[in-house]
Amino acid sequence: MSEQPAPAHTAARQQLEPDAADGLRAYAARTRESADQLAAVLEDIAANGLPSVEECTPWEELREAHLARLAAQRPAVA
Numbered sequence: 001m002s003e004q005p006a007p008a009h010t011a012a013r014q015q016l017e018p019d020a021a022d023g024l025r026a027y028a029a030r031t032r033e034s035a036d037q038l039a040a041v042l043e044d045i046a047a048n049g050l051p052s053v054e055e056c057t058p059w060e061e062l063r064e065a066h067l068a069r070l071a072a073q074r075p076a077v078a
Contacts, residue, residue, distance in 0.1 A: 016024065
């Protein structure tokens with residue numbers, strides 16, 4: 001994807017509030033960082049092959065850790 005803005009169309013575009021624009025830029029930066037990390041992992045696999053089973057974490061453990069992170073971010077419902 002290009003880092004250049006989309007070309008302007010003939011219709012006027014609605015401008016975002018400054019806080020909304022800053023939030024959107026922050027989200028784009030996080031998304032770009034995640035994509036770069038994924039690309040690095042894929043390049044490592046392509047260059048070196050898959051890791052051994054002993055070096056891997058079972059998906060069930062990853063799932064439980066992720067669910068625990070999500071639960072910690074959200075207050076409990078009574």
